[in-house]
Amino acid sequence: MENEIKLTLEQEAPAAPTLTLEGAEPEEPQAQEGAKPTTLDESILSPEEQKMVDDFSQKINLQNSTMVMQYGSAAQRKIANFSDTALNNVRTKDLGEVGDQISNLVVELKGFDIDEEERRGFFGRFKNTGNKIIAMKSRYDSAETNVNKIAAALEKHQVQLMKDVVMLDQLYSMNLNYHKELTMYIIAGKKKLQQERATTLEQMKQKAKQTGLAEDAQAANDFAQQCDSFEKKLHDLELTRMVSVQMSPQIRLVQNNDKLMSDKIQSTLVNTIPLWKSQMVLALGLAHSEQAVRAQKEVTDMxxxxxxxxxxxxxxxTIETARETERGVVDMETLRHTNLSLIQTLDEVVKIQDEGRAKRRAAEAEIGRLEGELKQKLLDIHT
Structure with a gap:
């Protein structure tokens, strides 16, 4: 046991777990009606502890109401303070923040992937390849900066988690010590209670029967109630002891979560981040190779x-030149077209001339007729 347990009747309980009959504030009994008393196996105690319990049980005075009310209260208060300490440790540890940082790390790693749409054209493709590499380097530098910041934060969390694991080991040992202390209080109290009921209470009852005095009967009744109150106090201590029993696996659960998270951070720091950096460097190298291959391909294609x-x-x-050299000065089609056009022209001229002669003859006849009509009109005027 890390802290030595001592049985003492001093007014103030020292820092180490101790058994004391005084020095604690009174508490209301929390006995549950109908609950059966728990039988504790004294074999869990060492011979020295068993002797300490036996000696301490003889110092318990059940006729002292204050002592009965305060019995084991110091140990109960230690358990309460210890529970608050363990709870505060859980409250102040924000594992959700670690999860958020790991999520942010995943976003940064995924955000490096660049897939730009290539531009059309020979020179556009060269320019696009260069821009892609520049963009990849810029994105890598930015992502690396953010990843390093997240890694530094995760390292701090890992250090704190490792400290918490050690601290929880200490809390676990303290809880075992408090559990042992409560057990010794309960065993000592039950021994004293059993002894007092079998001796002092029976003697007081016999005295009351023999004397028949009311004050002797009242004294026996008061002592019996005091024994009942002490039994309830022991039951209250057993409930507190159960809290201590439950605290041990709870501490281990929290400690295991800290270990798992620490291992997760360790894996991220030594595996994920270095692997990502090596892959990004490889990606940049492949991009340069791709650029060279693409340039050679473009030159060959062009x-x-x-x-x-x-x-x-x-x-x-060549075909047009040969065709033109084989042509005559004037194409036959041109001659045929010219000849046909000439014939049509002659025919049209002859037709126009014939129509002109016919019109002139008709005009001459019309002129003669008009001249005759005019003469006749002049003769008619003078007669």
Missing amino acids: TNELLRKNADKLKMS
Whole structure:
């Protein structure tokens, strides 16, 4: 046991767990009606502790009401303070913040992936490749800075978690010590209670029967009630002891969570982050290789494209040149068209001339008729 347990009747309880009959504030009994008393096995105590319990039980005075009310209160108060300490340890540890930081780390690692849409055109593709590498380097620098900040914060949390694991070990040992202390209080109290009921109470009852005096009967009744109160106080201590019993696995659960989170942080720091950095460096190297391969491919493709275009142009030029050199000065189609147009022109001229002659003859006849009508009109005027 880390802290030595001492039985004492001093007014103030020392820092180490002790058995005392005084020095604690009175508490109301929390006995549950109908609960059966718990039988504790004294074999869990060492011979020295058993002797300490036997000696201490003889100092218990059940006729002292104040002592009965305060019995074990110091140990109960230690358990209460200890529970507050353990609870505060859980409250002040924000494992959710660690989870958030790990989530932020995942976001940073995923955010490095760059997949830009390539521009069209030979020079556009070269420019886009260069921009992509620049963007990758910029994104990597930014992500690395944020990752390092998160890693530093996680390292601080890991250090605190490791300290908490050690502290919880100490709390676990303290709880075992308090549990042993309560057990000794209960065993000593039960021994004294059993002894007093079997001796002092029976003697007081026999005295009351023999004397028949009311004050002797009242004294026996008062002592019996005092024994009942002390039994309830012991039951109250057993309830407190149960709290201590439950505290041990709870401490281990919290400690195990701290260990798991510490291991998770350790894995992130020594595996995830270095692996990510190596992969990003590899990605940058591959991007440079990709740029060189793409440049060579573009040059080769452009060379082939130029050769194909020049071959097509040479073919067309050669064919047109040959075709033009084989043509006559005047195409037959042109001669036929010209001849047909000339014939049509002559026919049209002849037709127009014939129509002109016919119109002139008609006009001459019309003029003669008009002249005759005019003469006749003049003759008619003078006659």
